[in-house]
Amino acid sequence: MSLQTDKRDFSERTTDGLGDSFMRNAVGSAQDSLKTRRLSAATALGDWEQWRTAGQQIRQHTLQNLDYYLEQLAGNIEKKGGHIYFAATKEEASSYIRDVIVQKQAKKIVKSKSMVTEEIELNHVLIEAGCELIETDLGEYILQMDDWDPPSHIVAPALHKDRRQIQRVFTEKLDYTDDESPEKLARFARKVLRQKFLEAEVGITGCNFAVANLGAINLVTNEGNGDLTAAIPKTHIAVMGMERIVPTLAEMEVLDNLLCRSAVGQKLTSYITVMGPSAAGDTDGPEEFHLVVVDNGRSDILGSEFNEALQCIRCGACLNVCPVYRHIGGHAYGSIYPGPIGAVITPLLGGYDDYKELPFASSLCAACTDVCPVRIPLHEQLILHRQNIVKENRTGSMERFQMKAAGRLLSSPALFGKTLRFAHPASRLMSRHGRIVRGPELIHGWIGARDLSQPVKQQDSFRAWLDKRKGESGQ
Amino acid sequence: MTVSGNHHTSGNNKEAFLNTIASKLGRERKREVQLPDIQSLLPDSYGSLTQDDLIDILKEQCFFIHTQVIESKPEILQRTLDDLIEANGGGSVMTSGDPRFAAYGLTFPGSFVWEEAAGREQNIMRAESANTAVIFADYALAESGTIVVESRPDQGRSLHFLPAHYIAVIEKERIVLRSTQAAAALNRRVQAGEPLGSSINLISGPSNSADIEMKLVVGVHGPLSATYVLI
Ligand code: SF4
Numbered sequence: 175m176s177l178q179t180d181k182r183d184f185s186e187r188t189t190d191g192l193g194d195s196f197m198r199n200a201v202g203s204a205q206d207s208l209k210t211r212r213l214s215a216a217t218a219l220g221d222w223e224q225w226r227t228a229g230q231q232i233r234q235h236t237l238q239n240l241d242y243y244l245e246q247l248a249g250n251i252e253k254k255g256g257h258i259y260f261a262a263t264k265e266e267a268s269s270y271i272r273d274v275i276v277q278k279q280a281k282k283i284v285k286s287k288s289m290v291t292e293e294i295e296l297n298h299v300l301i302e303a304g305c306e307l308i309e310t311d312l313g314e315y316i317l318q319m320d321d322w323d324p325p326s327h328i329v330a331p332a333l334h335k336d337r338r339q340i341q342r343v344f345t346e347k348l349d350y351t352d353d354e355s356p357e358k359l360a361r362f363a364r365k366v367l368r369q370k371f372l373e374a375e376v377g378i379t380g381c382n383f384a385v386a387n388l389g390a391i392n393l394v395t396n397e398g399n400g401d402l403t404a405a406i407p408k409t410h411i412a413v414m415g416m417e418r419i420v421p422t423l424a425e426m427e428v429l430d431n432l433l434c435r436s437a438v439g440q441k442l443t444s445y446i447t448v449m450g451p452s453a454a455g456d457t458d459g460p461e462e463f464h465l466v467v468v469d470n471g472r473s474d475i476l477g478s479e480f481n482e483a484l485q486c487i488r489c490g491a492c493l494n495v496c497p498v499y500r501h502i503g504g505h506a507y508g509s510i511y512p513g514p515i516g517a518v519i520t521p522l523l524g525g526y527d528d529y530k531e532l533p534f535a536s537s538l539c540a541a542c543t544d545v546c547p548v549r550i551p552l553h554e555q556l557i558l559h560r561q562n563i564v565k566e567n568r569t570g571s572m573e574r575f576q577m578k579a580a581g582r583l584l585s586s587p588a589l590f591g592k593t594l595r596f597a598h599p600a601s602r603l604m605s606r607h608g609r610i611v612r613g614p615e616l617i618h619g620w621i622g623a624r625d626l627s628q629p630v631k632q633q634d635s636f637r638a639w640l641d642k643r644k645g646e647s648g649q
Numbered sequence: 650m651t652v653s654g655n656h657h658t659s660g661n662n663k664e665a666f667l668n669t670i671a672s673k674l675g676r677e678r679k680r681e682v683q684l685p686d687i688q689s690l691l692p693d694s695y696g697s698l699t700q701d702d703l704i705d706i707l708k709e710q711c712f713f714i715h716t717q718v719i720e721s722k723p724e725i726l727q728r729t730l731d732d733l734i735e736a737n738g739g740g741s742v743m744t745s746g747d748p749r750f751a752a753y754g755l756t757f758p759g760s761f762v763w764e765e766a767a768g769r770e771q772n773i774m775r776a777e778s779a780n781t782a783v784i785f786a787d788y789a790l791a792e793s794g795t796i797v798v799e800s801r802p803d804q805g806r807s808l809h810f811l812p813a814h815y816i817a818v819i820e821k822e823r824i825v826l827r828s829t830q831a832a833a834a835l836n837r838r839v840q841a842g843e844p845l846g847s848s849i850n851l852i853s854g855p856s857n858s859a860d861i862e863m864k865l866v867v868g869v870h871g872p873l874s875a876t877y878v879l880i
Contacts, residue, residue, distance in 0.1 A: 204863050220694020228690045235685055241667040242679035248663055260666035312869055313860035330860060337862055356861035360869055367870060388839050398810045398856040398871025405806035406773060421684055427832035428687060441793035442828060446851040453847040455802030457769045476673040
């Protein structure tokens, strides 16, 4: 998979999402339960707001000094006998990894969940090179077995699938014969994947944070697949976005707490591991360790007006509160990064040509900004994108005309007042039962997904009420 | 261990990559950095706690992470562990080579010990076929119900993940409040130039996943159950 998961029009994708009632229910209830769990785990920390500030400061400090920390990391990894490679583009990153695998003459690869490997299209490159590659995160494994169905949530990639769909996939692809209970399905996957861990020659993982002064990576998981991926195969290749680094274990601890609590409402997840090249006398762990640091457009964000987007620790909390994500689902974003953070970073990494609609897929309610554990002003960044898109004349000519007309109307109190007076009678033909059901492009787009009330009668309007009150109080 | 061949022997692109970063940040390369004092920002939400308070916090948290906590004593530790192993259905046991097993006089006839001499394949095979793993915790973190363990020649990484059941013995004096204390202690060692194990694991209960319809399933790739024995 690449950054782009669906090449169709944004409107086609959202129509699909809005029409998928299972997915919408699943997303709604996942949002509700994750929101509550996040809140209780956050409250348990004491002053959550201060923790958020600490998280923000750590991320900002690291970004401001990124070259320093990456250099320190490189020195420490090499000191321990590991390899580090800096890839400016996705092609460089995946071809480096392919070369390591080819040199090892490895064919069997296990992989734990990693967004950046999706971004660099690694699976595709390795499968093309003739490798057998298995995703070992249960959610990702389900998607792979279902012909690489794209993920729909950063933390719960298979959220859009129900147990019967999963049972069907396992039956068709893996000769599964049992019922659709999640326990049985998971136990079955455990058995199949266990064999893959034992056979694999190379393990590929992502990296939640690299620890600069230690020369190690930090993985945060619940299933244990990341650890098995790194511990058993003789070669471990970890891949990280260049910004995912902390100075020391002390800052890592703060961010891991923010991450676990924000992502899944746990104080800490089941497995948090700090690992690197093996030490003398170790009998498992990698005999060869590689860390690939990926830029792929990130340095263009660094120092720009979108710099704060790089603070993201991929917890998914902004997805779990977003009303737009709730309704359209993850696939509608057409990107491996959905939700509010997806709407900010996808256009930065993939350009406005393919993603100019995403910054408009927001109600600007700022719930995402309020929840973000590292205080990224997400809704403000979405507004910045919108301004850029308008400045670059990327909106449609009809939309520009309508917006210009609306702008003229809204900036003239007299004209606005007059229009309001006629709004009710003028909208009569377009309305039914107090709701507008027909209209030109702008209105049509709105009512396609939401209700729009018919304007009230002149005598019931707020302005009429205010004028009357002013009259009564003699003002 | 170098890999011969194209990319990685002809350099790792570091200089160009880091120069790009510095130029995007509008400055020269940074050669020195002052770390801000983040810890002083963090509130102390618990106040002072006794060791008994920590044990209570740990027990309460373990309820939420599907982990059984058994209180025992050094004198009866062997019996407690034997009972637990039997409750797991018996089968083979694998322990780490931690000297504390000998210090507490623990023996498990017919069990395997993770040892450097056995080599990679043997150790992994033994761990995979073991029904129960028994290890000693380096620290326990009360707030999250976490144990901290470090890999060593006598305690491999996969020992914690391959056996079906996992038992961690926690000496009460090793219980601290949070991950903050453990991270600070480990960090002090790094700063003093002391080597840490190549893998530091923070383990909070058994493996689990909510990938299918957000329903929590305990026991996914790693252990199916976890038990902490407090002594
Ligand atoms: S933007 Fe903030 S809330 Fe959203 S995933 Fe990133 S860190 Fe989490």
